[in-house]
Amino acid sequence: MIEFALPDVGEGLTEAEVVAWHVVVGDVVEVNDVLVEIETAKSVVELPSPAAGTIATVHVDEGTTVDVGSALVTIDDGAGAGDVETEDEEPLVLVGRAPAAAEPRRVRLGASRPSDPPGPGPVIGHRTDAGPRVRTKPPVRLLAKRLGVDLHTVTPSSGDVVSRQDVEAAAALTSEPPVSAVADARETRTPIKGVRKATAAAMTRSAFTAPHVTEWLTVDVTRTMELVHRLRADRAWRDVRLTPLVFVARAFLLAVRRFPEINARWDDEAQEIVVPHFVNLGIATATPRGLLVPNIKDSHLLDLAGLAHAIDALVQSARAGTTPPAEMARGTITITNIGALGVDAGTPILNPGEAAILAFGAVRDMPWVVDGQIIIRKVTQLAMSFDHRLVDGELGSRVLTEVGRLLSDPGETFLHV
Incomplete structure (x- = not known):
């Protein structure tokens, strides 16, 4: 097992907000596949997987701000169910392909595994939609989150990629306030962050x-x-x-x-x-x-x-x-x-x-x-x-x-x- 923690992706940064997960528990990933998008005080960054394997646990909900060094996800790299290793020995590869890793143990999505906890219960990161994952860019995912728009309900106006205009149009059709803001009849309050x-x-x-x-x-x-x-x-x-x-x-x-x-x-x-x-x-x-x-x-x-x-x-x-x-x-x-x-x-x-x-x-x-x-x-x-x-x-x-x-x-x- 490999425990992947939030790395320091910029000079002096101490925390980041989890914007959108690209994986759920049970997904099989290759080295350098995008796991999650985070928003720091300076930019939105996609974090790639440091290893090949199967997503065992997603530790943090979207919208949560975590400190550098906090666990984000645990990856079953097929080395056995022994001690959890932390990915702190090698620098994170943010651009390009990382060195080749051993072939991961393939697991069919949704299938039970010996390491799965018995019985029902919510597990952070499990996919709740039945359709394919929405294709869009990180800034558009962030905008949708801020406007309270479910990307799975948005139909792309051109091609198969949801655009900023698509999200803004969908937001205009709902009367619900953005999830990042609290509004009443006289004022709107938005958390100061990022x-x-x-x-x-x-x-x-x-x-x-x-x-x-x-x-x-x-x-x-x-x-x-x-x-x-x-x-x-x-x-x-x-x-x-x-x-x-x-x-x-x-x-x-x-x-x-x-x-x-x-x-x-x-x-x-x-x-x-x-x-x-x-x-x-x-x-x-x-x-x-x-x-x-x-x-x-x-x-x-x-x-x-x-x-x-x-x-x-x-x-x-x-x-x-x-x-x-x-x-x-x-x-x-x-x-x-x-x-x-x-x-x-x-x-x-x-x-x-x-x-x-x-x-x-x-x-x-x-x-x-x-x-x-x-x-x-x-x-x-x-x-x-x-x-x-x-x-x-x-x-x-x-x-x-x-x-x-x-x-x-x-x-x-x-x-x-």
Whole structure:
């Protein structure tokens, strides 16, 4: 018997919520088959089986929050009914195939086994539906759980996979409140957990630990917008999703290259200022689960096309709830695109541990003075908050004005690493 416990799937995570089981007692699994979906404070993660065998016991109900190290499931690996082994000697394989294991002992679903407890009685994980398991993605299962929708009652609108739209449509047909919320005639109460709980704690810690200073700069980005449209019309760039955010990110990375101290972090325990020789650029992303800040590893090495692809992939995975925990860790500096929501400016709060965050506002047609004449130009506002323990006013101002300079007159600068 092998007892599989909740592993630490990300840096500093201590607990996770069981979102959906993919197996029930009696199922036969192979190595790396998905056993369960869990929601951490950073993402939804599928946990694969560490061994081949038969599911003997499911220890935790869906919707339960458990600590790292708590038993999730016991697998009968055919080695006999002796002592239960724990899977803590080898790291969990979250991606790819694990090493081949011995052929499991096959058991017909529903058949009794010598190790089954005698007599009737509820066993967590037994399948109650008679039909096939519903095909859908982990974020959609999570949405259905939150909206109180039984996926077995939902008919896919296209193909055989239940989509987010299918779940939302099914939820609209019922008057029952979501299982995760308690509502009466005057208010709705929702438990604070998962991403929102982690974000709230991190932002509070950042706001009251790092002394924030925020500076604003209004920039004429007409030439950058012209470059965006010119490259979009170029066949060589037709497979690249170019957005104004990509160019702001590129300008920010070039400014960091010139002023690397803005990429520093404060090590309180060691009482040291640490300046990484790399940039893991965080992109603040609004998702149905709350604010996430995944980051692009070694973004300083990417050209414009590579940066565009990386940002697009990062944002799409964050919104789908499939961001790997590794992409949420070790960020060094962040951009938040508040302009995508139609906002001109704001005071961004630092991502904990980082020295600076740049907010990019909406691009608007506005009157601007050029050579003594007022004409209409494409204008945006940049706001950069920085940790005054690490960044003095001069450094912060130089970085912000460098970003503004590059966006106002990009030339061919953005096209080269």
